[in-house]
Amino acid sequence: MNRAFKEQLKEVNPLYLGFDKLQTLQVNLGDQCNLRCSHCHVGASPTGTESMGQEVIDRLIAFFARSPGLTLDVTGGCPEISPRFRYLFELTEGIAARRMVRSNLTIITEPGMEWLPDFYRRHRVVIIGSLPCYLKENVDRQRGEGVYDRSIEALRRLNAIGYGNSPLELNLVYNPGGDFVPGSQKQLADAYRQELGEQWGIRFNDLYTITNAPIGRFRAQLEEMGTYDRYVNLLARSFNPDAAGSIMCRSLISVGWNGNLYNCDFNQALGMPITADDGTVLTIEDLEAATRNGNEICLADHCYSCTAGEGSSCTGALVVEGC
Numbered sequence: 621m622n623r624a625f626k627e628q629l630k631e632v633n634p635l636y637l638g639f640d641k642l643q644t645l646q647v648n649l650g651d652q653c654n655l656r657c658s659h660c661h662v663g664a665s666p667t668g669t670e671s672m673g674q675e676v677i678d679r680l681i682a683f684f685a686r687s688p689g690l691t692l693d694v695t696g697g698c699p700e701i702s703p704r705f706r707y708l709f710e711l712t713e714g715i716a717a718r719r720m721v722r723s724n725l726t727i728i729t730e731p732g733m734e735w736l737p738d739f740y741r742r743h744r745v746v747i748i749g750s751l752p753c754y755l756k757e758n759v760d761r762q763r764g765e766g767v768y769d770r771s772i773e774a775l776r777r778l779n780a781i782g783y784g785n786s787p788l789e790l791n792l793v794y795n796p797g798g799d800f801v802p803g804s805q806k807q808l809a810d811a812y813r814q815e816l817g818e819q820w821g822i823r824f825n826d827l828y829t830i831t832n833a834p835i836g837r838f839r840a841q842l843e844e845m846g847t848y849d850r851y852v853n854l855l856a857r858s859f860n861p862d863a864a865g866s867i868m869c870r871s872l873i874s875v876g877w878n879g880n881l882y883n884c885d886f887n888q889a890l891g892m893p894i895t896a897d898d899g900t901v902l903t904i905e906d907l908e909a910a911t912r913n914g915n916e917i918c919l920a921d922h923c924y925s926c927t928a929g930e931g932s933s934c935t936g937a938l939v940v941e942g943c
């Protein structure tokens with residue numbers, strides 16, 4: 621039986637159990653998506669019904685206006701599908717220090733979404749594009765037939781308007797196609813650059829490796845194969861104390877589509893919100909209270925995915941080889 625993650629983290633440094641300082645507000649606009657990926661931890665699909673409302677969006681914008689220097693990290697589902705996607709980026713112009721969107725890339729190729737690349741460019745949106753492998757068969761197996769070709773087309777369109785060069789930042793995301801921990805982020809980035817560059821002339825800024833958390837559809841897949849326990853044990857055995865202090869939940873708050881607050885997107889998917897001492901769920905109205913230094917972070921054993929190997933966060937490895 622694995623040692624509880626909370627105990628493991630406390631042994632490295634008790635301070636790591638508490639929130640440090642807010643740097644990133646991650647906003648989940650809902651579970652609507654044009655794809656239905658086999659590894660999706662939020663269960664997004666074309667039949668998703670969750671969508672962030674106007675009142676929550678306006679409260680978010682007001683928070684950014686009174687909290688200078690923060691990063692806005694927009695995710696989903698496919699966030700671009702949200703009817704309030706444009707509104708959020710237009711009204712955070714000049715008040716959020718850095719604004720990112722987590723895109724599945726293929727949305728750019730959907731009919732009626734041709735406006736997206738120019739919108740990204742005009743608002744200097746940092747694109748975090750999901751491309752779980754540089755090989756067609758692996759991408760299509762994980763994300764659906766034809767997704768690789770559409771992703772390549774999207775990347776070529778983005779390169780054509782300057783993405784992949786400063787100041788238009790285009791980063792890609794790798795996640796394993798199975799129950800294993802990612803290899804070296806640096807080596808994978810080199811392989812992506814070689815393969816995508818030679819085959820398609822594609823350029824990008826950085827590659828982020830993100831370990832699959834054993835939740836959502838990926839957990840269901842593991843359980844079906846009978847490998848869930850083995851994978852969780854692998855994550856626990858791969859615990860890296862050097863990654864422990866940089867886990868994203870110490871500087872990030874995730875806002876759910878309904879305005880509830882979480883320590884990360886994984887906790888959101890598991891229905892583990894941030895609560896007050898009396899058990900009341902904290903919402904967008906309670907952001908100041910939720911981001912106090914020292915607040916206890918809601919942890920569980922799925923958190924081992926963030927400290928396995930080189931570590932994992934929404935911006936990739938936490939202990940990068942050669943750094």
